[in-house]
Amino acid sequence: xxxxxxxxxxxxxxxxxxxxxxxxxxxxxxxxxxxxxxxxxxxxxxxxxxxxxxxxxxxxxxxxxxxxxxxxxxxxxxxxxxxxxxxxxxxxxxxxxxxxxxxxxxxxxxxxxxxxxxxxxxxxxxxxxxxxxxxxxxxxxxxxxxxxxxxxxxxxxxxxxxxxxxxxxxxxxxxxxxxxxxxxxxxxxxxxxxxxxxxxxxxxxxxxxxxxxxxxxxxxxxxxxxxxxxxxxxxxxxxxxxxxxxxxxxxxxxxxxxxxxxxxxxxxxxxxxxxxxxxxxxxxxxxxxxxxxx
Numbered sequence: 001x002x003x004x005x006x007x008x009x010x011x012x013x014x015x016x017x018x019x020x021x022x023x024x025x026x027x028x029x030x031x032x033x034x035x036x037x038x039x040x041x042x043x044x045x046x047x048x049x050x051x052x053x054x055x056x057x058x059x060x061x062x063x064x065x066x067x068x069x070x071x072x073x074x075x076x077x078x079x080x081x082x083x084x085x086x087x088x089x090x091x092x093x094x095x096x097x098x099x100x101x102x103x104x105x106x107x108x109x110x111x112x113x114x115x116x117x118x119x120x121x122x123x124x125x126x127x128x129x130x131x132x133x134x135x136x137x138x139x140x141x142x143x144x145x146x147x148x149x150x151x152x153x154x155x156x157x158x159x160x161x162x163x164x165x166x167x168x169x170x171x172x173x174x175x176x177x178x179x180x181x182x183x184x185x186x187x188x189x190x191x192x193x194x195x196x197x198x199x200x201x202x203x204x205x206x207x208x209x210x211x212x213x214x215x216x217x218x219x220x221x222x223x224x225x226x227x228x229x230x231x232x233x234x235x236x237x238x239x240x241x242x243x244x245x246x247x248x249x250x251x252x253x254x255x256x257x258x259x260x261x262x263x264x265x266x267x268x269x270x271x272x273x274x275x276x277x278x279x280x281x282x283x284x285x286x287x288x289x290x291x292x293x294x
Contacts, residue, residue, distance in 0.1 A: 002185040004031040008108040009086070010038045010099050010129075013071060016114030020144040021079055023288065024112035026161035027142075029084055030189045036106070037076055037086040039068045040098040065090050096132040103139060112142045115282070131279070134263075134291055140182060144288045163190040167256045169247055169281075170198050172219055175262035179292035180223060183260045186290075187232040192257070196220045196236045197250055199243040213238045244280040252286050260290045 009024035011017035021037070028035040041064050072088040080086075091098040103111055115130040134141050168183035170176040180196075187194040198220055204212045220236035228234065239246045251259055261278050282289045 002181050004033050004109045004185075006034050006036065006106060006108050007031075007110050007112060008036045008038060008099070008103055008106075009112045010040070010095075010133075011072070011075070012039070013075065014114065016144070018075075018079070018114075020112050020114035020142075021075075023142060023144055023161050025079065025084065025086075027110065027112065028086075033109070035084065035086040036089055036102075036108070037072055038089045038091065038099065038102060039072055040095045041065055041068055041090060041092045042095060043093065065092065095129050096136075099129070099133055100136055103137060108139055110140045110142060111137055112144065114144045134278075137293065140290055140292045142288060142290045143282050145282060163187075163192050163257045165195070165254060165256045166190075166192045166258045166260065167195050167197060167247070167251055167254070168260045169243070169262075170196055170220060170223070171243075171262070172198070173262060173264060173294075175264045175292065175294040177223070178294070179260055179262035182290065182292055184225070184228045184232075186258070186260070187234070188228070191232060193233045194235070195250070195254070195256075196223070196234065197247065198236075198238050199246045200238065200240045201243060203240055209240070244277045244284070247277075247281050248285045256287050258288055258290060259285060260292065262292050262294070264294050 004027065007024050007028050009017075009021050011021060024035060027033065068090045069088060072090065076086045076088055089102065091102060099111070099113075102108070111133060113130055113133065130143060134143065163186065166183060166187050168180060170180065183194060183196075186192065198216045200212060200216065203209075216238045217236050220238070224234055224236075237250070239250065247259060247261075250256070259281055261281065263278055278289070278291055282291075
């Protein structure tokens with residue numbers, strides 16, 4: 001059984017971070033997990049360190065940390081749902097390293113973070129912190145960007161997030177097998193409709209298209225555990241084209257609430273694949289993306 005016991009939500013108090021916190025809070029409630037709300041106070045670059053007075057610098061950082069802690073406590077209080085309260089953490093240092101170090105030292109099972117990355121092929125870039133965390137984290141990372149349709153429920157006391165439709169993207173790799181565990185678990189927890197999508201990247205010849213499609217459908221169906229079939233509605237699907245284009249098109253047409261993808265590894269080829277598929281789905285897609293590393 002998949003366990004998600006500790007969830008980390010880094011925040012910079014932006015609207016994107018607040019949206020991500022809704023997801024972190026919802027996941028923590030569903031999995032009865034501990035929720036950590038982290039803000040990193042970044043060091044100030046001093047142009048002329050020989051003129052800096054250590055006591056003044058220490059006092060300045062102390063004030064920054066105190067102010068950040070007050071903001072975090074107020075943020076957690078305002079956004080508390082169902083009696084669940086996040087543990088407030090303030091760190092000092094480089095943002096990416098602080099997030100990754102905290103996640104590793106505290107056995108974090110999932111990182112949930114927002115991004116303000118700009119949309120469009122000419123500006124296809126995520127926020128630098130989000131991208132670095134995605135590439136280097138040892139646990140799954142849920143990235144929340146402004147969605148095309150809003151399924152964050154308004155109103156105090158309401159379930160903050162509704163995941164009615166989940167899309168799992170499979171390439172039949174070992175990493176996909178691990179990612180499928182998360183897809184099935186989340187679909188069961190949220191009572192979602194789960195679509196399993198495999199994309200035939202190279203267009204088969206007319207005589208091969210039907211056999212290849214049927215073979216892929218069979219493999220998708222065989223990947224579904226028997227006990228999962230009674231817990232949620234699962235539908236295998238095969239399409240032909242560029243993976244990121246087919247994933248985005250399916251998600252848009254079906255009003256998908258969450259896309260789950262596996263990221264194979266960290267060598268040069270894997271990072272290139274990450275940039276061309278996962279990153280584009282995050283950037284151009286209509287909903288949050290959960291990336292699962294091998």
